[in-house]
Amino acid sequence: MLPIEQFPVLVVAISLLSAITILLAGVINKKSCFFISLATITFQFILSIFILRHVLTVGTIHYWLGGWRPPWGIEYVVDTLNAYVLIIILFLSLLAAIYSKRSVEHEIEARKLPTFYTLFQILVTGLAGVVVTGDMFNLYVFLEIASLAGYALIAAAGGRALRASYNYLILGALGVCFFLLGIGFLYSVTGTLNMADLRILLPALYGNKAVQAAFVFFFIGLGIKSAFFPLHTWQPDAYTYAPSAISVIISTAMAKASIYALIRVIFSVFTVDFITLFPIFDIISWVAAIAMIFGSILAIAQFDLKRMLAYSSIANIGYIMLGVGLSTSTTLGLTPALMHILNHALMKGCLFMAACAFIYKADLRDIRDLVGLARKMPYTCFAFLLAALSMIGFPPSVGFVTKLYLILAALDAGKYIFVAVIFFSTLLMIVYFWHVIEIMYIRTEEKGEKEISVTEVPMSMFIPGLVLAFLCFIVGIIWLIGTPLPIMDAINSGLGLGVVVP
Numbered sequence: 001m002l003p004i005e006q007f008p009v010l011v012v013a014i015s016l017l018s019a020i021t022i023l024l025a026g027v028i029n030k031k032s033c034f035f036i037s038l039a040t041i042t043f044q045f046i047l048s049i050f051i052l053r054h055v056l057t058v059g060t061i062h063y064w065l066g067g068w069r070p071p072w073g074i075e076y077v078v079d080t081l082n083a084y085v086l087i088i089i090l091f092l093s094l095l096a097a098i099y100s101k102r103s104v105e106h107e108i109e110a111r112k113l114p115t116f117y118t119l120f121q122i123l124v125t126g127l128a129g130v131v132v133t134g135d136m137f138n139l140y141v142f143l144e145i146a147s148l149a150g151y152a153l154i155a156a157a158g159g160r161a162l163r164a165s166y167n168y169l170i171l172g173a174l175g176v177c178f179f180l181l182g183i184g185f186l187y188s189v190t191g192t193l194n195m196a197d198l199r200i201l202l203p204a205l206y207g208n209k210a211v212q213a214a215f216v217f218f219f220i221g222l223g224i225k226s227a228f229f230p231l232h233t234w235q236p237d238a239y240t241y242a243p244s245a246i247s248v249i250i251s252t253a254m255a256k257a258s259i260y261a262l263i264r265v266i267f268s269v270f271t272v273d274f275i276t277l278f279p280i281f282d283i284i285s286w287v288a289a290i291a292m293i294f295g296s297i298l299a300i301a302q303f304d305l306k307r308m309l310a311y312s313s314i315a316n317i318g319y320i321m322l323g324v325g326l327s328t329s330t331t332l333g334l335t336p337a338l339m340h341i342l343n344h345a346l347m348k349g350c351l352f353m354a355a356c357a358f359i360y361k362a363d364l365r366d367i368r369d370l371v372g373l374a375r376k377m378p379y380t381c382f383a384f385l386l387a388a389l390s391m392i393g394f395p396p397s398v399g400f401v402t403k404l405y406l407i408l409a410a411l412d413a414g415k416y417i418f419v420a421v422i423f424f425s426t427l428l429m430i431v432y433f434w435h436v437i438e439i440m441y442i443r444t445e446e447k448g449e450k451e452i453s454v455t456e457v458p459m460s461m462f463i464p465g466l467v468l469a470f471l472c473f474i475v476g477i478i479w480l481i482g483t484p485l486p487i488m489d490a491i492n493s494g495l496g497l498g499v500v501v502p
Helices: 004-028 032-057 080-107 110-132 136-155 160-190 195-205 209-225 235-241 244-275 280-300 305-329 335-362 378-392 398-413 417-441 459-481 485-494
Strands: 061-064 075-078
Touching (some): 004 032, 004 075, 004 110, 032 080, 032 110, 075 110, 075 195, 080 110, 080 244, 080 335, 080 459, 080 485, 110 136, 110 244, 136 244, 160 195, 160 209, 195 244, 209 244, 235 244, 235 305, 244 305, 244 335, 305 335, 305 398, 305 417, 335 378, 335 459, 335 485, 378 417, 398 417, 398 459
Antiparallel strands (some): 061 075
């Protein structure tokens, strides 16, 4: 049996080999593409569970590619933070893969299936690589791999998706250019790109203008990738017009990988000592607060359900970044932000699965056309209901836990204005989610109005949504019990957080 220390490189290498296999197998049997991808991601997810268990019981995993000692070679490093994020990404990728079977057959031409699943597997490869690498340039490479696959997968739907993909390509290219400039600046003053080496060498160079500029470039580049307001302009169209399975994975796994990369660069490369030299986190907190309000207000104005959920995601990225902004001012550290990385993935994955199911059955995109739909698609609408209640913050859901911990963090930091922002954002969420729930569950067709005849979606589409819907409450209860909090403590300790910085 292979030692667990080799599992991080296997998570990436097996996925890349699988992408090649899918392309070749598709020539012989197109239907095999789905099963190869599903088996690969399942295996990756199992590996990620073993990795997390090893990290929690033994310690951080270090793997030197080719046996080259860093900084001369590339190093994969897995600690509690990226082991936690890796499980989230692969779990959501697995459910998106299951969901994709029928939806992709419906939306993509049969001859394009091998290409679609090859790109899908390359996307998963890139996301896994982003999480496990301990090298800045390698992080850039995997970001590009995931992004290029994402651009192509969004465009696969054709029509308006082509323009959405092009806009994403342009802004994504700007994002990686900023990131690459940051890498160049750091290398010019340190001579290394290994994250652990940079953490040691940078403190003596905090006053260097190139180092400060590098931080700004990293933040802008990864801010674009994670759709952090006001760098989010590519996101609404991409989420709205992408194929169903891709809407699910880019709104959950892909978004969370970008946020992870930002957190990793801020806390593991530049460290808390650099951040506290400047009012960086005050700015982040205020921009995040604006994002929470801005995203929710624009969500209210939408009639397209997927577009409404896209703007809701902008608000929820604001929740995560508010947690980041408050992290050095509270003993909770990054706990609220890390919680919401998982919580938002569960909620938004479920909501997009439901929204795409409505499109699959009867091309129902407009919220106003969902009248009485709960009586025709009860399981899918019930999943949407649970996830929407969780997003609003109905106890004991994951959304409630996020808001509770963010409020506690704001109170602990003495920044009471953000408590008011959280409550106001919640009220706005009630408005736009209740509007959808009321149409689906309460409103009935008027006389003379054409009734839409639909039935429930196939099991492979509504079961992943129901799983996520129930997890929205099960995980919320687990958070409240406090079982996973030792993981949060380990992450905060590793990043130098959990103690208020004066």
